[in-house]
Amino acid sequence: MINKQHIIDRFIGYVTIDTESDPKSETTPSTAKQWDLANALAEELKSIGMSDVTIDDNAYIMATLPSNVDHDVPTIGFISHFDTSPDFTGANVKPQIVENYNGKDIVLNAAQDIVLSPDYFEDLLLYKGQTLITTDGTTLLGADDKAGICEIVSAMEYLIQHPEIKHGPIRVGFTPDEEIGRGAHKFDVEKFGADWAYTMDGSQIGELEYENFNAAGAVVTVKGKIVHPGYAKGKMVNSMYIATEFINSLPRMETPEHTEGYEGFFHLHNMNGAVEETVLEYIIRDHDKGHFEARKEMMQKLTNELNDQYGREVISVEIKDQYFNMKEKVEPVMHIVDIAEEAMKQLNIKPLIKPIRGGTDGSQLSYMGLPCPNIFAGGHNFHGRYEYVPVESMLKATEVICKIAELTAKKHQA
Incomplete structure (x- = not known):
């Protein structure tokens, strides 16, 4: 023994x-x-x-x-x-x-x-x-x-x-x-x-x-425009509001606190924001390789949709695979x-x-x-x-x- x-x-x-x-x-x-x-x-x-x-x-x-x-x-x-x-x-x-x-x-x-x-x-x-x-x-x-x-x-x-x-x-x-x-x-x-x-x-x-999970990290960068708030109509673009749109457009129940077993998720683990720029840091996880790729595509698609909505590139996403x-x-x-x-x-x-x-x-x-x-x-x-x-x-x-x-x-x- x-x-x-x-x-x-x-x-x-x-x-x-x-x-x-x-x-x-x-x-x-x-x-x-x-x-x-x-x-x-x-x-x-x-x-x-x-x-x-x-x-x-x-x-x-x-x-x-x-x-x-x-x-x-x-x-x-x-x-x-x-x-x-x-x-x-x-x-x-x-x-x-x-x-x-x-x-x-x-x-x-x-x-x-x-x-x-x-x-x-x-x-x-x-x-x-x-x-x-x-x-x-x-x-x-x-x-x-x-x-x-x-x-x-x-x-x-x-x-x-x-x-x-x-x-x-x-x-x-x-x-x-x-x-x-x-x-x-x-x-x-x-x-x-x-x-x-x-x-x-x-x-x-x-x-x-x-x-184990397939894993990636994503950094979402949102660009805004800061002007004096008293004269901001039609000029100011608040990056934090656009970032909020991005966050709320991802499936709310597909986060770590709502998933288990083989269920994957998006996890917003860090956020740093101001009017001029907001940066969101996510990890993306899924056991299924097809679902994993779909999650990455969803983030890119959402980015493209928001840019189309605002008529210019206000948001970008950089996704890097971490492990499989x-x-x-x-x-x-x-x-x-x-x-x-x-x-x-x-x-x-x-x-x-x-x-x-x-x-x-x-x-x-x-x-x-x-x-x-x-x-x-x-x-x-x-x-x-x-x-x-x-x-x-x-x-x-x-x-x-x-x-x-x-x-x-x-x-x-x-």
């Missing part, structure tokens, strides 16, 4: 190192402080007995656990990211351990009256009787994705210490800047050398995902999902196979030639003060990694 306290200590050691990424930075990693954990991880991988440990100039870490069988087995990989989201501070994380959770409210911070309650976060009730690690209410926790890193390192350590578990060659990879969409940008797939891999970056225990649904790349090799599903079932974990309503490094890596489904890491309520992770979920994820390695070797015996 994997030692519970060892997992707790390792995880806390990771999350107390600030690794927040910065979308405004042009460097890789985007923040110098990510090097603090990256360098420590490289040393830790060496200390547990991993081979070929490398860390490149951009802080991408790779290492190998050599095969301990004498027959050919495909090389599999496990990947996680060590940066945390800039959505909420990751500085001075003070984890709190709640043992034998009783299903009631958890006071994260009495002074600020911050409470983690199952009345709002119903998933908490799945973990009654378990050990939870929470924040102190003033920071995020960093289980996204330091839980995944903890599980991968712990699984490799366990396999090294238990050579009776037979496995083929395993590669591990840790990346910076996933939270700002750049985790796979400089990942050297050829150097990694795996036939396929798994990102340990999901949430609830049992999650197994090989579908990895289903297209994983379905031809569905056995890699089947192995993960079987591993969970053998460990008495109910697989929850569902689409990701977001993106993942695995999506980009799949299109770079490394098919890469996503497996649960255990955390909940990512990117904020209510983030928590059940220790038992991390233990199970660690066991899943070991079991996948074992099953892959068994399935490729002569």
Whole structure:
């Protein structure tokens, strides 16, 4: 059995190192402080007995656990990211351990009256009787994705210490800047050398995902004319009103707060306006490629209609694709999902196979030639003060990694 306290200590050691990424930075990693954990991880991988440990100039870490069988087995990989989201501070994380959770409210911070309650976060009730690690209410926790890193390192350590578990060659990879969409940008797939891999970056225990959104970003720019309001009749053009027309012309119920499952959306996430110019920033998401293309076309059509209405170009839209649904790349090799599903079932974990309503490094890596489904890491309520992770979920994820390695070797015996 994997030692519970060892997992707790390792995880806390990771999350107390600030690794927040910065979308405004042009460097890789985007923040110098990510090097603090990256360098420590490289040393830790060496200390547990991993081979070929490398860390490149951009802080991408790779290492190998050599095969301990004498027959050919495909090389599999496990990947996680060590940066945390800039959505909420990751500085001075003070984890709190709640043992034998009783299903009631958890006071994260009495002074600020911050409470983690199952009345709002119903998933908490799945973990009654378990050990939870929470924040102190003033920071995020960093289980996204330091839980995944903890599980991968712990699984490799366990396999090294238990050579009776037979496995083929395993590669591990840790990346910076996933939270700002750049985790796979400089990942050297050829150097990694795996036939396929798994990102340990999901949430609830049992999650197994090989579908994600197709994604694009759109910047809508509206041009107006400012003149003195006392003499504005027939002269002023208020860009904010035109922007409002654009916003209201998109399907109101096709927004994140009204959609679920396979339903796509338009999400206005930033707006900066004045009479002279208003800029709207959208993300466009849909699992279905045809619907995704239609959403982009709808935005362009609406732009054209408003320009026709005003008799000149008052509005423009720039749309850039961000990533695509990895289903297209994983379905031809569905056995890699089947192995993960079987591993969970053998460990008495109910697989929850569902689409990701977001993106993942695995999506980009799949299109770079490394098919890469996503497996649960255990955390909940990512990117904020209510983030928590059940220790038992991390233990199970660690066991899943070991079991996948074992099953892959068994399935490729002569």
